[in-house]
Amino acid sequence: MQLVEPRHRGLFFSIFALFTLFGTSMTIFGATLPRILASFHWDYLAAGIVIAAGAVAYFVSTFVSGRLVKVWGAKPTILLALALIAAGLALFAATPDPLTNTLLSALIGLGQGGVEVSLNSAILRIDPHNTGRPMNLLHGAFAVGAILGPLAVGLLTQSGVDWTAVYRGLAALSALLAGLMAFAALPPVEPQAAGETHAPLAAHPAYWLSALALFLYLGVELGVSNWVAEYFVVVFAYPPEASAVLVSLFWLGVLAGRFGAPMIFKGAQPDAALVGLAALTTASIAALMGLSYAPGAPIAAELGQGLLFLAGLGCSVYYPTVMTLVGKCFPQAQSQAVGFAATGGGVGSFVFPFVMSWTAQAWGIRAGFATYGIFAAAMTVVVLWLAAVVNRESAGRRLASAG
Numbered sequence: 001m002q003l004v005e006p007r008h009r010g011l012f013f014s015i016f017a018l019f020t021l022f023g024t025s026m027t028i029f030g031a032t033l034p035r036i037l038a039s040f041h042w043d044y045l046a047a048g049i050v051i052a053a054g055a056v057a058y059f060v061s062t063f064v065s066g067r068l069v070k071v072w073g074a075k076p077t078i079l080l081a082l083a084l085i086a087a088g089l090a091l092f093a094a095t096p097d098p099l100t101n102t103l104l105s106a107l108i109g110l111g112q113g114g115v116e117v118s119l120n121s122a123i124l125r126i127d128p129h130n131t132g133r134p135m136n137l138l139h140g141a142f143a144v145g146a147i148l149g150p151l152a153v154g155l156l157t158q159s160g161v162d163w164t165a166v167y168r169g170l171a172a173l174s175a176l177l178a179g180l181m182a183f184a185a186l187p188p189v190e191p192q193a194a195g196e197t198h199a200p201l202a203a204h205p206a207y208w209l210s211a212l213a214l215f216l217y218l219g220v221e222l223g224v225s226n227w228v229a230e231y232f233v234v235v236f237a238y239p240p241e242a243s244a245v246l247v248s249l250f251w252l253g254v255l256a257g258r259f260g261a262p263m264i265f266k267g268a269q270p271d272a273a274l275v276g277l278a279a280l281t282t283a284s285i286a287a288l289m290g291l292s293y294a295p296g297a298p299i300a301a302e303l304g305q306g307l308l309f310l311a312g313l314g315c316s317v318y319y320p321t322v323m324t325l326v327g328k329c330f331p332q333a334q335s336q337a338v339g340f341a342a343t344g345g346g347v348g349s350f351v352f353p354f355v356m357s358w359t360a361q362a363w364g365i366r367a368g369f370a371t372y373g374i375f376a377a378a379m380t381v382v383v384l385w386l387a388a389v390v391n392r393e394s395a396g397r398r399l400a401s402a403g
Contacts, residue, residue, distance in 0.1 A: 004134055008126040012134065014184050015119050016141045018078075018177050022115050023145025025085060025108065025170055027251065029054075030226035031150035031244040032093070034233055035163045038240070040096035044365075048357025051226060052350050053102040054109035059346020061113025066121075066339015074118040074186040081114025082178035089171035093164045109346075116342050121335040124327040125187035132324035133261075139320040140258035143312075146225065146251035154244040201337060206329045206393070209386040210322055210337070211344025216379035217318050218345035219352030220281070220372050225250055227356060227369065228308060234365050235292045236301040246308060253309040257316020271387040274321045278380040281314030285373040292366050319345070322383065325390045 004012045029036075033047060042050075061081075068077045088108035092101060119138065127134045149166065157163050201207045228250060229243035238246070261273060288307040291300055323338060330337040352371070360368030 004126060008187075011122075011184060011186065012126065012138075014180065015122060015138060018082075018115065018181065019119055019138050019141035020145040020148070021170065021173055021177055022112065022119070023142035023251075024149035025089065025145075025174075026112060026142070026222065027146040027225050027247060028149045028153065028166060028170065029105075030222075030229060031153040031247045032163055032166070033226060034229055034240045034243055035153075035157065036093065037230070039163075040098075042096075042098060044357045044361045044368075046098045048353040050098065050102050050105050051353040051357075054105035054112070055346060055350030055353065057106040057109030058113045058116075059343045059350055061110045062117050062339050062342035062346050064339075065114045065117035066336045066342075068114070069118055069121050069335040069339070073188070074122050075181065075184065077114050078118045078181050078186075079178055081111040081118065082174050082181065084108070084111030085115070086111075086171045086174035086178065089167045089174060092167050113342070113346060117335065117339045120323050120338050120342070122186050124323070124334050124338065127324075127327070130324055130328040132321055135320040135324050136258050136261050136317060140255055143251045143255035143258055143316070147248040147255060150244040150247035150251075154242065154248075157241055157244070201330065201333055201340070204329070206326070206386060206389045207337060207340060209382060209389060210326045210329075210341040211347075213322050213379060213382045213386050214319065214341050214345035215348035215351075216375050216382060217315070217322070217348070219348035220285075220376050220379060221254075221315050221319070222349045223352045223356055223372050224285070224308075224311060226353070227360075227365070231292075231365055231369050232301065232304065236304060238301055246305070249305055250308050250312040253312025253314075254316045255312075257313045258320065261317050271321055271325065271383075271391070274317055274387060275380060275384050277314045277317055278376070278383055279314070281311050281318075282373065282376040282380055284308075284311035284314060285369075285376050289366070289370050289373055292369075318379070318383065322386065325386060329390045329393060 029051065036042060037047060065077055065081075084107055088104045088111065092104045092108065095101070120135070123134050123138050149170075152166050152169075153163060156165055225247055229246050232238035232246050233240050233243050257277065284307045288304055288311070291304050291307065294300055322341065326337045326341050327334050352375070355371050356368045358368075359371060
């Protein structure tokens with residue numbers, strides 16, 4: 001079976017490039033967090049508020065964008081989203097004022113939510129057999145961006161260039177890709193969904209389980225990404241100027257899984273490796289927490305880096321597989337279901353920074369980071385439940401069709 005039909009390959013590569021930029025924009029704050037804290041003299045709570053503002057805007061945007069894609073189509077939604085991202089990135093960190101940066105973070109979050117829903121909906125439309133392989137590759141692009149951004153931060157800071165330059169560069173790239181997407185031919189929204197109401201979706205357990213799964217997952221994924229550099233600096237005395245590379249290491253694990261899964265599991269159900277890899281994330285974060293109580297060990301930091309890679313590997317297929325399950329369960333209302341699931345993720349990325357920053361402020365960063373291990377275990381249980389519900393419904397549909 002072909003990964004992407006020949007007629008959709010040009011579109012897929014355009015979306016891949018855009019999702020690469022999206023990945024960079026979602027993780028660049030974590031890569032620059034040690035520099036922000038040092039340069040702007042913020043405490044953990046102020047940083048958490050800035051992160052949370054973007055998350056609030058993101059989850060509001062994902063919910064609204066699910067409706068906008070249905071009414072406007074994917075292209076206008078993407079173009080509006082990219083305009084918001086470009087404006088926010090062009091001005092973010094230009095001043096140390098926390099309020100200004102909180103507002104700019106919210107502007108960026110609004111754009112990120114629109115990109116998220118629009119591109120996921122488009123990929124589901126060009127994967128009619130619900131294989132999940134194009135979705136995994138698309139989210140592999142997110143991981144590519146998440147790796148390149150922190151690497152760029154590390155190279156800039158080591159060469160003496162102002163670290164804020166990475167935000168200005170991303171703003172320019174966002175504007176450039178908006179121009180390119182204006183000429184792209186995106187697939188139409190689901191053809192028979194216009195007359196549906198929200199009630200059938202809200203009555204289905206998979207509708208809520210998908211949102212809960214991504215609530216937990218996005219909190220863990222972006223939480224680890226945003227705080228791991230500071231965690232290593234504080235716990236393992238890691239050099240601050242090299243700490244941005246740790247964010248890339250986490251996303252390198254994500255990338256390995258997202259590019260590897262479509263190659264390894266060609267004939268398998270998309271959820272075949274999902275539960276096992278989610279459990280790997282839980283175990284890796286727990287081991288990283290345990291290692292923090294022996295920071296003086298000769299190779300503690302090196303072992304921590306290996307665990308960080310494994311945590312990223314475990315996270316790799318979670319989000320794209322949940323989105324594939326959503327598309328499989330709601331074939332006639334994909335944009336709305338995708339938007340609601342992504343909203344759950346946005347709520348998680350909003351709640352977790354507060355939990356983390358408050359816990360870290362009160363009891364230290366070790367205790368704050370431990371919350372991610374607890375919620376990683378919860379996300380494993382929830383996705384097992386979601387996969388069982390979706391697969392049971394799919395089996396029922398096949399029996400009904402056969403009858």
